Amino acid sequence: MQCYSFNNAQYIAGKWIQGTSTHVIKNINPFNQATILDLQAASTIDVDAAYAAAQKAFGTWSKTDAIARKNLVERVADIMSKRRAEIVDLLIQESGSTRLKANIEVEAALAIIRESATFPSRLLDSKLKSPDPQRHSWVYKKALGVIAVISPWNFPFHLSMRSVVTAIAIGNSVVLKPASDTPITGGLLLAKIFEEAALPVGVLSVLAGSGREIGDYFVEHAIPKLISFTGSTEVGQGVAKIAVSGAHLKRVALELGGNAPLVVLDDADLDLAVELTVMGRFLHQGQICMSTNRVIVDAQIYEAYVEKLIARAKQISFGDPTLEATLIGPIINADQVAKIKEIIHKAVSKGTKLALGGDIVGNVIPPHIFIDVDPKSELAQEESFGPVLPVIKARDEAHALELANDTRFGLSSAVCTSNKERGLAFALSIDAGMTHINAISVADDPTAPFGGEKNSGLGRFNGHWILEEFSRTHWVTIDK
Structure with missing residues (x-):
C-alpha cells in the first residue's frame, strides 16, 4: 500500500484540480520550517463548483440505503486503521503534533x-x-442537505472528521474548508480516504483557501443548510452573524474557545492534581480548546501544590515532536508564537510572579507557570492557547467555585477531590458544558455530548445530539 501523495490540487466534485485563486498557501512544518506543500488556494469560483456538486449529489446520496452508507463508513474506518502510522506522521509534520498527541487524535x-x-x-x-x-400523525427524520464544515488547525484531522463522517453517514453531502495551516490533515487527507472508500462523486469536496477571500462567501452561500464551525469565539461569532442574518437563514453548530479551570480542593491528592495539571495544560502545547487554562487551588494546600507542580514541570520534555518523550512540541506558526510571547511579556511587566519559564527557540515555547495570579487579570480571563499556566489561590471551596465561573467561557472544566460526592456537587455547580472529576479537562467520547455554554459555543457534537443537529424533523398527518 503506497502512501498518499499530495500535489497542488483541491478536491472538488470528485476531481483533483488546481484552485483558481491567485493566492498560494505555503504549508510549512512548524518545527523545522521545511516546506510541505505549495497549494494554489480556492476562490469563490471553486466554492460555487463545490456547493453545486454537493447539492446534486445530495439528491442521490440522501436516498441511498442505510446499509450502503454504513458500509461506506466502515470502509473509512478500515482504511484509517491500515494507514494509521502514515496519518500520525502527517499530523506530526504539518500540525506540530507530538507523537503522543497525534496518536490520541487518530x-x-x-x-x-x-x-x-x-x-x-x-x-x-x-x-x-x-x-x-380521524388522522394519523407521523414524525419523519431526514438528512438536512449540504453541510458546510470549517475546521481548525489544532486537532485538524479529528475535528474535520467529526463533522464530515457524521454528516455523510446520515445522508448529507459536505463541503469542507480546512484551516490554511493544515490543509492536508484537516482536509485533503480526508478526501483521499473517502475517495479510496469509494464515496460517490460530489458527496464530499475539500476547499483550502484564505478566510479573507472565501470565508464569508463560504458561509453566506445559498446552498448549505448548516455551518459546522470549530475555532475561536471571535471568528465563530462572525460566522453565526452571517449565517443567521443573511438572505439565506441557516443553522449553526459552533464549538468555540474555552477558559477551562482545574479546581484543586483542600482534600485533593496533590500528586494526582499535579499530573492532571501537566497533561491538561501542556498536551499539544496547550493548543486545545479544552486545555486547562488556569488552576484554582484551595489556600490550605496551595504552597504544597505549587512546590510539587514546579518540580514536575521542570521534568517536561519539549522540542522535537517526532520523539516519543516529547510532551510540548512547536506552536503552529510565528503569529501564534508572537501572541504567546506578548501574553508572557504583559504578565511579567505587570509584576505577576513567573515561577517557571525558559528560552523560546523557534516555535518551541517551554512551559511557563505564573503563580499568585490575579483572577481578574487578562492572564486568567483570556485563553492563551499555549504552554502558559496561571495558578490562582482560592480562600475556600465557595470562593473556588466563584472563581471557576468567573469567565465568559464555559466549555470544559475539572475538579480534583478525594470525596466523589463533593466532587459531583461541585461539578454540577460549574457553568460549563463538560466537567471531569479527578481527570484532565481534555476529554472526548463519541457517545457523550460535546459542547459548551456561554461564549464557548452552540449545540452539541457526538452521539444522538449530533444526529439532531445534522438532520431535519418533518411532521406529517394523514387521514385514516
Whole structure:
C-alpha cells in the first residue's frame, strides 16, 4: 500500500484540480520550517463548483440505503486503521503534533467514525398519538442537505472528521474548508480516504483557501443548510452573524474557545492534581480548546501544590515532536508564537510572579507557570492557547467555585477531590458544558455530548445530539 501523495490540487466534485485563486498557501512544518506543500488556494469560483456538486449529489446520496452508507463508513474506518502510522506522521509534520498527541487524535477520529457507522440505522421515523381520531400523525427524520464544515488547525484531522463522517453517514453531502495551516490533515487527507472508500462523486469536496477571500462567501452561500464551525469565539461569532442574518437563514453548530479551570480542593491528592495539571495544560502545547487554562487551588494546600507542580514541570520534555518523550512540541506558526510571547511579556511587566519559564527557540515555547495570579487579570480571563499556566489561590471551596465561573467561557472544566460526592456537587455547580472529576479537562467520547455554554459555543457534537443537529424533523398527518 503506497502512501498518499499530495500535489497542488483541491478536491472538488470528485476531481483533483488546481484552485483558481491567485493566492498560494505555503504549508510549512512548524518545527523545522521545511516546506510541505505549495497549494494554489480556492476562490469563490471553486466554492460555487463545490456547493453545486454537493447539492446534486445530495439528491442521490440522501436516498441511498442505510446499509450502503454504513458500509461506506466502515470502509473509512478500515482504511484509517491500515494507514494509521502514515496519518500520525502527517499530523506530526504539518500540525506540530507530538507523537503522543497525534496518536490520541487518530484514536479519537477512529472512535467517532465507528460511532457514525451506527447513525444510518438510528435516524428513525416515529408515530405520534394523534388528538384527532380521524388522522394519523407521523414524525419523519431526514438528512438536512449540504453541510458546510470549517475546521481548525489544532486537532485538524479529528475535528474535520467529526463533522464530515457524521454528516455523510446520515445522508448529507459536505463541503469542507480546512484551516490554511493544515490543509492536508484537516482536509485533503480526508478526501483521499473517502475517495479510496469509494464515496460517490460530489458527496464530499475539500476547499483550502484564505478566510479573507472565501470565508464569508463560504458561509453566506445559498446552498448549505448548516455551518459546522470549530475555532475561536471571535471568528465563530462572525460566522453565526452571517449565517443567521443573511438572505439565506441557516443553522449553526459552533464549538468555540474555552477558559477551562482545574479546581484543586483542600482534600485533593496533590500528586494526582499535579499530573492532571501537566497533561491538561501542556498536551499539544496547550493548543486545545479544552486545555486547562488556569488552576484554582484551595489556600490550605496551595504552597504544597505549587512546590510539587514546579518540580514536575521542570521534568517536561519539549522540542522535537517526532520523539516519543516529547510532551510540548512547536506552536503552529510565528503569529501564534508572537501572541504567546506578548501574553508572557504583559504578565511579567505587570509584576505577576513567573515561577517557571525558559528560552523560546523557534516555535518551541517551554512551559511557563505564573503563580499568585490575579483572577481578574487578562492572564486568567483570556485563553492563551499555549504552554502558559496561571495558578490562582482560592480562600475556600465557595470562593473556588466563584472563581471557576468567573469567565465568559464555559466549555470544559475539572475538579480534583478525594470525596466523589463533593466532587459531583461541585461539578454540577460549574457553568460549563463538560466537567471531569479527578481527570484532565481534555476529554472526548463519541457517545457523550460535546459542547459548551456561554461564549464557548452552540449545540452539541457526538452521539444522538449530533444526529439532531445534522438532520431535519418533518411532521406529517394523514387521514385514516
